[in-house]
Amino acid sequence: MKTIRTVFGKEVRDNFRDRRTLISALLMGPLFGPILFAFVINLSLKQSLPDASQPLELPVIGREHAPNLVAFLESNNIVVVDGPESRDAAIAGVSRGDHDVVLVIPPDFGEDLAKLVPATIEVITDQANTQAERETRRARRALNAYNQELAGMRLVVRGVSPVIMRPLNIDEVDVSTPSGRSAILLGMMSYFFIFAILTGGMNLAIDATAGERERGSLEPLLCLPVKRDNLIFGKIFAACFFMAISLALSLTSFYVTLKFVPLQDLGMTPNFGIDVVPVAFLLLAPFALVGASLMTLVASFTKSFKEAQTWVSVVLLAPTMPILVVSILMVRPSTALMFIPSLSQHLLLVDLIKNEPLNPLHIAVSVIGTLAIGAILTWICARLYRREGLLG
Amino acid sequence: MIVVDNLHKSFGEVKAVRGVSFKAEDGRITGLLGPNGAGKSTTLRVLYTVLKPDQGIATIDGIDVVRQSLDARARIGTLPHGAGLYPHLTARENIAYYANLYGMARDGIDARVQEVIDALDIGDFADRRTKGFSQGQRTKVALARSLVHRPNNVILDEPSNGLDVMATRSLRDLIRRLKELGKCVLFSSHVMQEVAALCDEIVIIAAGQVAMHDSPDGIRERTGCDDLEEAFVKALDRVEPVE
Numbered sequence: 001m002k003t004i005r006t007v008f009g010k011e012v013r014d015n016f017r018d019r020r021t022l023i024s025a026l027l028m029g030p031l032f033g034p035i036l037f038a039f040v041i042n043l044s045l046k047q048s049l050p051d052a053s054q055p056l057e058l059p060v061i062g063r064e065h066a067p068n069l070v071a072f073l074e075s076n077n078i079v080v081v082d083g084p085e086s087r088d089a090a091i092a093g094v095s096r097g098d099h100d101v102v103l104v105i106p107p108d109f110g111e112d113l114a115k116l117v118p119a120t121i122e123v124i125t126d127q128a129n130t131q132a133e134r135e136t137r138r139a140r141r142a143l144n145a146y147n148q149e150l151a152g153m154r155l156v157v158r159g160v161s162p163v164i165m166r167p168l169n170i171d172e173v174d175v176s177t178p179s180g181r182s183a184i185l186l187g188m189m190s191y192f193f194i195f196a197i198l199t200g201g202m203n204l205a206i207d208a209t210a211g212e213r214e215r216g217s218l219e220p221l222l223c224l225p226v227k228r229d230n231l232i233f234g235k236i237f238a239a240c241f242f243m244a245i246s247l248a249l250s251l252t253s254f255y256v257t258l259k260f261v262p263l264q265d266l267g268m269t270p271n272f273g274i275d276v277v278p279v280a281f282l283l284l285a286p287f288a289l290v291g292a293s294l295m296t297l298v299a300s301f302t303k304s305f306k307e308a309q310t311w312v313s314v315v316l317l318a319p320t321m322p323i324l325v326v327s328i329l330m331v332r333p334s335t336a337l338m339f340i341p342s343l344s345q346h347l348l349l350v351d352l353i354k355n356e357p358l359n360p361l362h363i364a365v366s367v368i369g370t371l372a373i374g375a376i377l378t379w380i381c382a383r384l385y386r387r388e389g390l391l392g
Numbered sequence: 393m394i395v396v397d398n399l400h401k402s403f404g405e406v407k408a409v410r411g412v413s414f415k416a417e418d419g420r421i422t423g424l425l426g427p428n429g430a431g432k433s434t435t436l437r438v439l440y441t442v443l444k445p446d447q448g449i450a451t452i453d454g455i456d457v458v459r460q461s462l463d464a465r466a467r468i469g470t471l472p473h474g475a476g477l478y479p480h481l482t483a484r485e486n487i488a489y490y491a492n493l494y495g496m497a498r499d500g501i502d503a504r505v506q507e508v509i510d511a512l513d514i515g516d517f518a519d520r521r522t523k524g525f526s527q528g529q530r531t532k533v534a535l536a537r538s539l540v541h542r543p544n545n546v547i548l549d550e551p552s553n554g555l556d557v558m559a560t561r562s563l564r565d566l567i568r569r570l571k572e573l574g575k576c577v578l579f580s581s582h583v584m585q586e587v588a589a590l591c592d593e594i595v596i597i598a599a600g601q602v603a604m605h606d607s608p609d610g611i612r613e614r615t616g617c618d619d620l621e622e623a624f625v626k627a628l629d630r631v632e633p634v635e
Contacts, residue, residue: 002492002495003493003495004491006489007493010478010485010489013480013485014478014480014481015480015619017481017521018479018480157622172471215477215479216472216473216474216475216476216479216480217475217477218476219437219472219473220470220472220475220476220490220537220538222441222536223440223441223442223465223468223470223538224465224490224493224494225462225463225465225494225495226462226495388443388444
């Protein structure tokens with residue numbers, strides 16, 4: 001016990017003086033996630049907000065052939081402007097990206113309407129251009145509304161109720177809460193936290209074997225009259241300590257970032273208040289032991305610090321796999337899934353952010369299961385530390 | 393006292409040590425001499441317990457290094473080949489870390505660390521971080537670190553490697569002082585002059601076997617060479633080559 005404490009104390013002091021550890025534990029993890037997140041959210045806000053209050057400028061060719069339609073469009077907050085001189089010019093303009101969408105009204109539009117023949121109207125758009133999608137959708141929605149209105153009027157003229165055209169009344173009931181909607185986007189947050197945990201302890205985990213060996217300090221260390229298990233335990237616990245710091249900073253910086261991201265404009269109010277931060281910390285913290293022992297294990301097979309860094313970066317990606325698979329398959333949280341480290345933390349965090357009640361059994365399985373796997377990996381590290389091949 | 397009896401150690405196909413036996417007495421300096429790759433480091437590594445012998449017995453003060461490795465380790469101070477320090481810790485912190493790991497009583501550590509700092513004359517840079525230390529400074533700190541628990545046996549693997557003249561001289565002085573204190577000093581080297589200047593006993597190792605074990609004078613006599621270097625070369629010829 002005294003050995004573990006001595007090694008732990010030395011590693012903590014040593015690494016607080018190491019700029020490499022400080023940058024990765026206290027800067028990289030905690031800042032990388034929130035900044036990337038704020039960037040992505042702001043980008044998608046710009047992309048997808050259907051700002052109906054802003055008038056849409058719609059170029060129309062042949063507006064003189066359909067004055068009623070133009071009046072209808074203008075009453076729907078669409079400003080009709082003169083389009084290019086010809087249909088060909090409009091097609092060229094749209095494909096060049098000069099216009100998002102152009103309406104073409106042929107000269108016989110009014111005549112067809114009067115004859116009750118379906119009157120053609122062309123919507124020229126580039127479906128590959130996602131930027132234009134929003135404008136096109138808005139123009140088409142206005143045209144559909146006009147279509148409905150004309151059809152209704154024709155029925156009324158013939159003494160038929162327009163309601164006859166609507167045999168079904170489709171009513172969608174959306175049960176998602178604003179917090180729930182945010183979970184889809186905020187689901188990616190859990191990976192940032194796991195990433196922050198891992199980067200926090202990365203240098204220490206590598207140092208425990210590859211670093212000590214490269215420096216030549218491993219051999220004298222192994223000559224000391226102490227159990228090697230205790231050396232590795234002290235080192236892994238020190239790594240966990242830095243991981244916990246990194247996680248706490250990361251959660252806090254997210255909490256601050258979310259205050260400045262206008263998520264409510266996207267219809268999201270994530271449950272990520274100051275009271276959620278410590279709960280999230282406790283849910284995620286057990287993963288530190290798995291991360292620390294796994295990275296130590298991987299690093300112990302490598303010859304140098306550089307080689308260890310390469311392989312340990314692979315470990316940084318490994319926790320995304322289960323999260324990715326489950327996100328694609330849309331699997332609901334179950335007790336069995338709680339045995340998988342990183343995935344169980346992800347699922348619990350998503351529920352927490354959705355403000356849904358957490359299943360105590362799930363929490364217990366996640367915490368105990370993750371710690372158990374961490375303990376097994378730590379034990380394997382201790383076994384490897386006893387090998388003489390460790391000296392390389 | 394260090395006793396090695398019929399030690400064997402192979403790494404895969406390579407037979408590094410093939411039946412090495414010798415005895416290093418307390419109050420004497422024993423030099424392990426041999427060309428590169430002769431099996432010196434492997435023998436020492438078995439003694440300070442980071443390698444397990446395939447065959448044979450090694451004891452430190454009568455304690456078996458394999459079966460009671462923790463007790464054996466407590467009785468030796470080791471300076472392995474190229475012993476590294478922790479660059480972010482000061483020399484004093486490096487030494488104190490080891491003192492703690494040796495299980496020394498906490499309240500006695502500061503005084504004892506100061507004692508070895510004075511003994512090795514490293515007070516000038518004891519409170520600087522060891523990053524950027526010269527090889528001589530590093531060796532002294534590593535040595536201080538391995539002596540902090542007052543071991544009865546001291547094992548040094550090529551300690552003078554990379555040291556300049558002055559550093560080598562002060563290292564020799566220190567080794568002599570350890571002898572005066574009645575310690576058992578065992579060190580390896582491939583430099584004939586160094587071994588001749590220091591040792592009471594010389595164990596010449598070649599191709600994993602003991603070629604000759606005697607005092608410097610005894611070796612001169614047995615090979616019929618006045619020059620120790622000549623004697624060394626002659627002694628090596630007696631070893632059968634590895635099959």
